Amino acid sequence: MTRNHYLCVFLYVYSIECAKILGVFPVPSISHQIVFQPIWKELSLRGHEVTVITPNPLRDALLSNLTEIDVSSSAKRAMDNSNIMKNLDITKSVFSRIMFGNHLLDALVKEELEQEEVSELIKSDETFDLIILQVFAMQPVVYGFGARFGSPIIIGISTLEVFLHTHDTFGNPTHALVTPDMMLGFKGDLTFANKVESLLFNIWYRMLYYWYALPNADKVARKYFGEDIPYLGDIERNTSLLLVNLNPIMHGVRPNVPNVIEINQIHIKKKKPLPGDIQKYLDSSPQGIVYFSLGSNVKSANLTESTRDVIIRAMAELPYKVLWKWENDYLPGKPDNVMIRKWLPQQDVLGHPHIKVFVTQGGLQSIEESITNGVPMIGLPFMSDQPTNVKRITELGMGLGLDYRTMNKEQLRDAIIEVAENKKYKDQVNNSRMILVDQPMKGVEKAVWWIEYVLRHKGAKHLRSAAADMSFYEYFMIDVICFLLVCVSFSIYATIRVYCLVVWSVRKPRSKVKSN
Numbered sequence: 001m002t003r004n005h006y007l008c009v010f011l012y013v014y015s016i017e018c019a020k021i022l023g024v025f026p027v028p029s030i031s032h033q034i035v036f037q038p039i040w041k042e043l044s045l046r047g048h049e050v051t052v053i054t055p056n057p058l059r060d061a062l063l064s065n066l067t068e069i070d071v072s073s074s075a076k077r078a079m080d081n082s083n084i085m086k087n088l089d090i091t092k093s094v095f096s097r098i099m100f101g102n103h104l105l106d107a108l109v110k111e112e113l114e115q116e117e118v119s120e121l122i123k124s125d126e127t128f129d130l131i132i133l134q135v136f137a138m139q140p141v142v143y144g145f146g147a148r149f150g151s152p153i154i155i156g157i158s159t160l161e162v163f164l165h166t167h168d169t170f171g172n173p174t175h176a177l178v179t180p181d182m183m184l185g186f187k188g189d190l191t192f193a194n195k196v197e198s199l200l201f202n203i204w205y206r207m208l209y210y211w212y213a214l215p216n217a218d219k220v221a222r223k224y225f226g227e228d229i230p231y232l233g234d235i236e237r238n239t240s241l242l243l244v245n246l247n248p249i250m251h252g253v254r255p256n257v258p259n260v261i262e263i264n265q266i267h268i269k270k271k272k273p274l275p276g277d278i279q280k281y282l283d284s285s286p287q288g289i290v291y292f293s294l295g296s297n298v299k300s301a302n303l304t305e306s307t308r309d310v311i312i313r314a315m316a317e318l319p320y321k322v323l324w325k326w327e328n329d330y331l332p333g334k335p336d337n338v339m340i341r342k343w344l345p346q347q348d349v350l351g352h353p354h355i356k357v358f359v360t361q362g363g364l365q366s367i368e369e370s371i372t373n374g375v376p377m378i379g380l381p382f383m384s385d386q387p388t389n390v391k392r393i394t395e396l397g398m399g400l401g402l403d404y405r406t407m408n409k410e411q412l413r414d415a416i417i418e419v420a421e422n423k424k425y426k427d428q429v430n431n432s433r434m435i436l437v438d439q440p441m442k443g444v445e446k447a448v449w450w451i452e453y454v455l456r457h458k459g460a461k462h463l464r465s466a467a468a469d470m471s472f473y474e475y476f477m478i479d480v481i482c483f484l485l486v487c488v489s490f491s492i493y494a495t496i497r498v499y500c501l502v503v504w505s506v507r508k509p510r511s512k513v514k515s516n
Contacts, residue, residue: 018048019048019128020051020128020129021040021131021132022051022130022131022132022145023036023040023050023051023053023132024132024133024134024142024145025052025054025134026053026055026071026105026112026134026136026142027055027105027108027134028055028072028079029296030056031159031296031363032159033056034365035157035159035245035267035365036157036159037056037058037267038266038267038444039132039444039451040058040132041058041066042444043451044063044066045063046448047065048065049065050065050066050067051067051068051069051121051126051128052066053121054068054069054070054071055070055072055074055075056072057069069117069121071111071115071117071118073115074114074115075111078107078110078111094184097183098138098208101137102139105136105137105138106141106220110220113224122145122224122225126149127149127150127152128149128150128152129152129153129455130153130154130451130455131145131146131149131153131155132155133155133156134157134158135157135158135166135242135244137163138163138165138208138209139217140165140214140217140232140233141217141220141224141232143239144221144224144229144232146239147225147229147230148226148229153240153454153455153458154235154238154239154240155240155243155451156169156239156241157242157244157447159365160244160245160246161182161246161251161385162242162244163181163209164181164202164205164206164209165205165206165209165210165214166242167260168206169236169239170239170242170257170260170465171257171464171467171470171475172255172257172260172465173254173255173467176195176198176199177190177195177198180194180198180201181198181201181202182385182388183385184197184198184201185387185388185391187391187395188391188395206472210233214232214233214236217232218231218233240259240454240460240461240463241451241460243450244262244263245262245263245264245266245364246262247264247265247436248435248436249371249392249396249432249435250364250367250368250392257464257465257467257468258463259463259464259465261450264439265372265439265442265443266444267368268347268368268372271347271348272348273348274348275345278323278341278344281323281339282323282349282352282354282355283354285321285354286354287321288319288321288354288355288356288357289322289352289355289356290315290318290320290323290356290357290359290416290420291322291346291355291358291375292311292315292322292323292325292359293325293344293358293359293360293361293366294360294361294380294382295360295361297363298361298382299327300324300325301326301327307404307405309333310407310408310412311412312335313409314412314413314416315337315338316335316336316337316338317413318337318416318417319417320356320416321338321339322335322337322338322339323339323341323344323349324339325341325342325343325344325346326340326342327342328342329342346369347369347373350370350372350373350375355373355375356376357377357378357399357416357420358370358375358376358378359377359378359380359416360377360380361379361381361382361386362379362380362385362386362390363386363389364385364389368436370429371398371429371436372436374426374429374433375429376399376419376425376426376428377393377399377419377429378399378402378415378416378419379394379401380401380402380404380407381404382404397424397425397428398428398429398432399429400415400418400419
């Protein structure tokens with residue numbers, strides 16, 4: 001082969017592998033964004049030209065072919081008056097939480113689409129080979145990007161379990177009893193009432209999404225992306241691949257079609273040295289440290305005064321020091337054994353050998369970090385998938401769960417001491433860790449491999465399930481069942497009629513003989 005031939009082959013391969021990629025990750029939560037960040041960073045390092053819309057840009061000057069559109073100001077406006085903790089509280093009904101989430105995300109996406117840099121991108125002549133979209137709750141407006149930029153390949157990605165309509169997009173099985181929706185919070189064996197509720201939820205949710213949320217989102221998408229785009233539901237169903245952040249410890253086993261890929265531990269990083277004061281504090285506490293953090297959405301500083309008082313009094317009676325992620329400068333009534341910091345490098349803190357217990361809100365990323373570092377947990381769930389996650393922690397013996405609304409000082413104190421001193425919790429976390437980290441490749445490598453796989457093959461139609469293109473009544477064979485019911489009904493009717501005729505014909509002659 002001549003030198004020119006080699007050059008042609010190189011250029012051909014290069015043109016396929018180095019693509020123009022747009023990533024749209026609208027949700028302003030660092031616990032979600034830390035899953036996406038390593039992916040767009042790795043794609044950029046591999047030579048792809050990457051543009052990202054995000055409220056949490058990396059701002060890494062070394063990534064020369066990465067363009068980040070910062071929508072944090074727009075996201076903040078949408079979130080400021082949302083009172084997200086109150087409206088997504090687990091005490092609310094599933095209906096009210098889903099409806100609030102839909103309205104909140106609708107306002108969030110509108111704000112971000114109206115931001116100047118995003119609006120200019122939409123109006124530009126730019127084209128992309130691939131669009132990676134954050135799949136989140138009941139908000140498909142972002143699929144409009146898929147129609148606006150030359151109908152590129154679309155990949156969806158989620159940091160937690162996806163809702164029913166996303167499974168429908170890929171023809172993924174959603175058995176109401178085998179895989180109940182995460183919003184229901186069911187784990188383990190279901191009661192009969194649970195089974196009825198799960199089935200009714202599956203029906204109600206699909207009616208809500210396909211008859212209300214999707215048509216409304218289509219109207220919004222046409223306002224921002226143009227009236228000539230296809231129906232939003234058709235764009236959504238054209239998604240080639242779904243990357244979903246699940247792990248074998250927290251989510252168990254579920255059937256997936258080939259183009260639904262489970263990934264995990266994407267955000268897990270190599271340990272870095274701790275800040276000097278934190279390192280000194282942890283090193284000086286051989287009796288053990290309790291690490292307390294409620295994540296980036298709940299925030300300890302937003303707790304009610306009564307809940308905060310219960311926690312403070314419980315911490316004061318612990319035989320350990322406490323490192324508390326407290327988002328303000330001052331904690332009223334702070335005990336002497338408590339150190340507060342507005343921000344902490346959580347993975348590095350959990351990796352310290354003196355950490356005995358992690359008190360967490362039960363977010364999936366926090367739980368992965370805790371398992372990876374072999375730290376048992378106390379779960380205080382507040383919203384979303386947190387109650388389900390904490391139930392799973394308790395079932396597996398990796399810790400205990402408490403209700404922040406009803407717990408008292410003694411319950412919290414005793415739970416922490418129990419988990420810290422009873423070796424069975426630590427052992428179970430270590431058992432789970434061995435399963436979790438025993439993977440053929442790192443999470444980022446797996447995600448990027450599949451993204452480039454879809455690029456290489458210009459989509460993944462060969463992985464698409466036939467179920468994805470079936471209507472609801474076809475998939476559940478409603479027409480076939482109705483036909484069979486009609487046939488059975490007719491057969492029963494015909495049998496009864498024949499029986500009646502036979503009986504009548506037998507009885508009639510006997511009646512005549514008797515009368516004669």
